[in-house]
Amino acid sequence: MxxxxxxxxxxxxxxxxxxxxxxxxxxxxxxxxxxxxxxxxxxxxxxxxxxxxxxxxxxxxxxxxxxxxxxxxxxxxxxxxxxxxxxxxxxxxxxxxxxxxxxxxxxxxxxxxGEPGLVLIAGTGSVAEVWRPDGTRRIAGGWGFPIGDEGGGAWLGLEAVRLAQQTIDGRATPGPLSEAVCRATGHDADSMLNWCARANQTAYAGLAPLVFDHAETDAQAAALLDASVLALDALVHALDPQEKLPVVCSGSVAKRLQNRLPSVLRQRCREPRxxxxxxxxxxxxxxxxxxx
Known part of the structure; x- marks a missing residue:
């Protein structure tokens, strides 16, 4: 060979x-x-x-x-x-x-x-992993959609769809985000149900950009991004509560949220090598x- x-x-x-x-x-x-x-x-x-x-x-x-x-x-x-x-x-x-x-x-x-550090990944899903100086490694999150992956793109899309469903029911006030989701998935209950029956994690993640697009004009979209930040920060804290290791943010969602992370975490963030x-x-x- x-x-x-x-x-x-x-x-x-x-x-x-x-x-x-x-x-x-x-x-x-x-x-x-x-x-x-x-x-x-x-x-x-x-x-x-x-x-x-x-x-x-x-x-x-x-x-x-x-x-x-x-x-x-x-x-x-x-x-x-x-x-x-x-x-x-x-x-x-x-x-x-x-x-x-x-x-x-x-x-x-x-x-x-190949050196010790921590990575925070949020793309379609979300997970954080650490490789410590003593050679041990540990993971937080990564449980998979829909049971886990809080803060990731599929989770953001799912939460946006839930918001749109609530507006269809009259449980929530329509806003720019819910209107955008309805344009993508259906403005009535039957259309929405049909879309959800076909959707997988990739389809839900495809709606995540709508949350970012409307965060400046829609308080509900901004609140979803705040919730995503809290979820991602919790992943990092679980792996490095002493806040000592360098962190790299990876994945489209993590990169877009990096400037929204708490300042203590943001200061530890490094560009990937x-x-x-x-x-x-x-x-x-x-x-x-x-x-x-």
Missing amino acids: TLSFLIGVDGGGTGTRARLCDTRGQVLGQGNAGPSSLSHGVPGAWLQILQAVERAFAAAALPTPRWQDCALGAGLAGVNAPEQAAAFRAANPGFSTLVVDTDSFTALVGAHA GDAADGALHLLRLKLAEAP
């Missing part, structure tokens, strides 16, 4: 990115595909990952090789569910080396370039270095 390529994958509830490198770490290309969170199912996750990988080879103007000539590291939403993670590993289509961890941990490793695909590649290289 000849190892020719290293691939780092960042897979979440909204999309998948695959970064293709040669064995020296030189980036050759990148490909994107649909969501590969394991909540969408293992076959669907592999389908999107392989599509992203094939597109990375196409972007590099290279033919897709045999998978046994490639090593793949992946950070995926849903890997913290042991049965899903085991099923994903068992479905490996043939990569010579496969390293899989949570998307939060690969984001953490990439953000701090890399992303989740970099983190997946870092873990992959560590695994390969351990091989005899």
Whole structure:
């Protein structure tokens, strides 16, 4: 077997990115595909990952090789569910080396370039993870939509839909946010129910930008962003109550909310030194270095 390529994958509830490198770490290309969170199912996750990988080879103007000539590291939403993670590993289509961890941990490793720190992720979902100087790691949040992921995009969208439902019922006063949600989902109960019956976490997350768009003109939208900030701050505090470690905010929602975070937390925020695909590649290289 000849190892020719290293691939780092960042897979979440909204999309998948695959970064293709040669064995020296030189980036050759990148490909994107649909969501590969394991909540969408293992076959669907592999389908999107392989599509992203094939597109990375196409972007590099290279033919897709045999998978046994490639090593793949992946950070995926849903890997913290042991049965899903085991099923994903068992479905490996043939990569010579496969390293899989949570998307939060690969984001953490990439953000701090393999050094101790904390990452706060809020995109479609929400989670925080810490890697302490003593080598221990711990996670807060990441329980998945709809039971958890407070403060993330799908949660914001769900809360916005609840507000719109209340205005349809007459339980709440219509405002710019509820009107915008109704335009997207339906102005009457039947239309709203049909939309909700079809919607998944990605669909709800697609409504989150409406909350940001109307926060300056709608007190209800501003209140939802305040609630999101409180939820995200609680994740960080649970992992680092001494408030000592550097923090990187990752994901579209966390980045847009960074200036709204409490000042003590905001002062600890740093620019990321890399992303989740970099983190997946870092873990992959560590695994390969351990091989005899």
